[in-house]
Amino acid sequence: xxxxxxxxxGGELPSxxxxxxxxxxxxDGAPAVVVDGALRACSADPDLHLVLVGPREAxxxxxxxxxxxDRGRVSVIPVDSAVGMADSPLRHIRRESTVRAAAEAVYMxxxxxxxxxxxSGAAVAASAHVLGRLRGVRRPGLAARVPTPRGAVLLVDVGxxxxxxxxxLVQHAVLGTAYAAVGLGIARPRVGLLSIGSEPGKGDRLRxxxxxxxxxVPLPAGGRYIGLVEGFDVPRGGPADVVVTDxxxxxxxxxxxxxxxxxxxxxxxxxxxxxxxxDVVVCHGAANGDQVAxxxxxxxxxxxxxxxxxxxxxxxxxxxxxxSAGGLTIRDALGERS
Amino acid sequence: xxxxxxxxxGGELPSxxxxxxxxxxxxDGAPAVVVDGALRACSADPDLHLVLVGPREAxxxxxxxxxxxDRGRVSVIPVDSAVGMADSPLRHIRRESTVRAAAEAVYMxxxxxxxxxxxSGAAVAASAHVLGRLRGVRRPGLAARVPTPRGAVLLVDVGxxxxxxxxxLVQHAVLGTAYAAVGLGIARPRVGLLSIGSEPGKGDRLRxxxxxxxxxVPLPAGGRYIGLVEGFDVPRGGPADVVVTDxxxxxxxxxxxxxxxxxxxxxxxxxxxxxxxxDVVVCHGAANGDQVAxxxxxxxxxxxxxxxxxxxxxxxxxxxxxxSAGGLTIRDALGERS
Numbered sequence: 244x245x246x247x248x249x250x251x252x253g254g255e256l257p258s259x260x261x262x263x264x265x266x267x268x269x270x271d272g273a274p275a276v277v278v279d280g281a282l283r284a285c286s287a288d289p290d291l292h293l294v295l296v297g298p299r300e301a302x303x304x305x306x307x308x309x310x311x312x313d314r315g316r317v318s319v320i321p322v323d324s325a326v327g328m329a330d331s332p333l334r335h336i337r338r339e340s341t342v343r344a345a346a347e348a349v350y351m352x353x354x355x356x357x358x359x360x361x362x363s364g365a366a367v368a369a370s371a372h373v374l375g376r377l378r379g380v381r382r383p384g385l386a387a388r389v390p391t392p393r394g395a396v397l398l399v400d401v402g403x404x405x406x407x408x409x410x411x412l413v414q415h416a417v418l419g420t421a422y423a424a425v426g427l428g429i430a431r432p433r434v435g436l437l438s439i440g441s442e443p444g445k446g447d448r449l450r451x452x453x454x455x456x457x458x459x460v461p462l463p464a465g466g467r468y469i470g471l472v473e474g475f476d477v478p479r480g481g482p483a484d485v486v487v488t489d490x491x492x493x494x495x496x497x498x499x500x501x502x503x504x505x506x507x508x509x510x511x512x513x514x515x516x517x518x519x520x521x522d523v524v525v526c527h528g529a530a531n532g533d534q535v536a537x538x539x540x541x542x543x544x545x546x547x548x549x550x551x552x553x554x555x556x557x558x559x560x561x562x563x564x565x566x567s568a569g570g571l572t573i574r575d576a577l578g579e580r581s
Numbered sequence: 582x583x584x585x586x587x588x589x590x591g592g593e594l595p596s597x598x599x600x601x602x603x604x605x606x607x608x609d610g611a612p613a614v615v616v617d618g619a620l621r622a623c624s625a626d627p628d629l630h631l632v633l634v635g636p637r638e639a640x641x642x643x644x645x646x647x648x649x650x651d652r653g654r655v656s657v658i659p660v661d662s663a664v665g666m667a668d669s670p671l672r673h674i675r676r677e678s679t680v681r682a683a684a685e686a687v688y689m690x691x692x693x694x695x696x697x698x699x700x701s702g703a704a705v706a707a708s709a710h711v712l713g714r715l716r717g718v719r720r721p722g723l724a725a726r727v728p729t730p731r732g733a734v735l736l737v738d739v740g741x742x743x744x745x746x747x748x749x750l751v752q753h754a755v756l757g758t759a760y761a762a763v764g765l766g767i768a769r770p771r772v773g774l775l776s777i778g779s780e781p782g783k784g785d786r787l788r789x790x791x792x793x794x795x796x797x798v799p800l801p802a803g804g805r806y807i808g809l810v811e812g813f814d815v816p817r818g819g820p821a822d823v824v825v826t827d828x829x830x831x832x833x834x835x836x837x838x839x840x841x842x843x844x845x846x847x848x849x850x851x852x853x854x855x856x857x858x859x860d861v862v863v864c865h866g867a868a869n870g871d872q873v874a875x876x877x878x879x880x881x882x883x884x885x886x887x888x889x890x891x892x893x894x895x896x897x898x899x900x901x902x903x904x905s906a907g908g909l910t911i912r913d914a915l916g917e918r919s
Contacts, residue, residue, distance in 0.1 A: 479840045495777065500838070
């Protein structure tokens with residue numbers, strides 16, 4: 244029970260069974276890579292149960308490779324169609340797909356959490372649509388943990404919310420701070436806003452407005468806004484534990500960093516979806532089996548440590564207040580006349 | 582005259598004297614680092630003349646360190662105030678500053694090109710204000726050459742144009758293509774638009790609209806638009822020689838890549854300002870002496886190889902046409918009703 248001892252949010256942590264819905268058709272190397280990852284995750288964690296969502300043949304490969312006594316840990320939801328990378332996420336969650344069926348498995352209580360390495364847009368859309376958003380949350384944010392020589396940096400958003408508004412960035416700062424505290428065990432997280440210089444006022448209109456807003460908004464878990472940070476502060480670590488940005492910039496930066504370093508096998512190629520009412524892990528489309536297994540283990544941890552309810556508890560009041568605040572506009576923050 | 586032999590745009594190239602205005606007060610380590618860079622550049626290139634713009638004492642350090650016979654290669658424009666990193670670039674170019682005086686030296690014909698490692702916003706604003714923009718150009722773009730295992734990638738813009746519009750991104754694609762051809766010697770440059778996936782339609786509204794526009798716009802120098810590229814395509818190299826993005830995203834990505842790799846001494850910490858009527862090189866604020874010297878050498882090469890006039894010649898018709906086209910709006914490109 245060492246994990247329960249390390250829990251940052253106290254209380255009795257059930258390290259028991261975690262049932263993870265796995266999208267067998269998600270990812271560049273699916274289903275083979277996902278089958279490999281599922282087997283690795285099973286052998287690493289005897290209390291892990293898998294709900295395999297995908298074609299019967301792929302699920303059969305997982306089951307066939309398991310020892311007899313482990314086969315009871317696996318169930319199958321047969322679905323044959325996936326959301327392709329080129330499909331519109333919004334259009335395709337309306338019909339049956341593995342990622343939608345995985346979200347429904349969580350919603351119906353058949354699984355505790357879900358993992359997909361497929362189109363992150365589809366995973367985000369299906370999660371928000373099927374599981375719903377946390378109260379007050381406009382749009383969810385994908386949070387990726389970036390290992391650095393000076394500790395982990397949580398980068399949020401890395402692709403869930405494009406064309407982000409001021410309110411969405413402030414809400415992601417709140418959610419990211421809460422997750423850094425309860426999910427990463429960082430006390431009093433330091434929160435930075437990604438920009439193109441660290442001096443006050445640097446950046447585009449959105450950044451200038453959000454920086455002013457973040458100076459005023461109380462952050463959960465003793466978090467504090469420390470101002471603007473730059474691109475190099477994410478791979479190097481440094482002033483901020485949580486780096487907030489829009490999903491477009493965050494996605495480009497994360498992939499740029501990945502491209503610049505050789506991605507080591509212990510690289511965490513999975514991101515947690517913040518702001519939806521359920522445990523959702525999105526893996527990199529190019530994840531290998533080890534990394535898919537890491538994503539499954541992360542989903543199991545989210546469930547066992549009750550991280551999403553703890554994040555929701557810390558952020559709820561703030562999110563609701565922010566959502567109902569009428570004046571959170573870029574124009575107002577920058578003191579511009581209408 | 583090997584340089585003249587390698588010229589991609591033909592004609593007699595004077596590899597003779599190049600007079601480079603150097604902003605002694607620009608950069609985190611100024612003036613010491615700039616003094617060091619100026620001396621290195623002088624010793625590497627016997628035909629280089631320097632117009633040192635800054636305090637007399639700093640200029641005196643350069644002159645004092647030169648051999649007697651080289652002192653005739655240096656002149657001084659005494660200016661004591663710089664634009665600080667926290668200053669507003671727009672406000673401060675109106676009064677005297679080293680970066681403004683360097684641009685004026687180019688405008689008055691006292692120097693052939695300029696180099697600054699100070700605030701890039703100030704260098705861009707001063708250049709556009711004093712030198713003017715090329716015909717049709719809305720806003721200039723900073724183009725950085727990123728070395729990769731598969732050849733250089735030109736990333737444009739890396740910080741000149743925040744809150745970029747569709748027209749500005751298309752114009753930067755035109756300018757970047759012309760510069761890749763004449764400045765980097767890349768035949769028929771392949772041009773990519775930075776987004777969060779490579780499938781058509783991926784990205785935010787701006788990217789979706791610009792991608793449609795780039796499919797229709799003829800590019801100079803035989804350049805061709807190859808579609809969307811991702812963050813990792815910049816450090817790894819790959820499908821595109823020229824990667825187009827807004828200045829916010831480009832700056833964050835470039836710094837993220839720099840932070841992820843150990844910046845080697847042959848790293849080119851200088852960017853070329855495209856779209857202004859003159860030769861302007863902007864060095865990284867954290868550039869070391871070697872890198873400042875590299876920036877000075879790049880400015881000398883821009884001048885000697887007449888790269889800016891060649892870029893202007895290739896891009897002029899397109900830029901003017903784009904600038905006068907009324908229908909280049911995101912709404913139109915995406916086929917949205919007004």
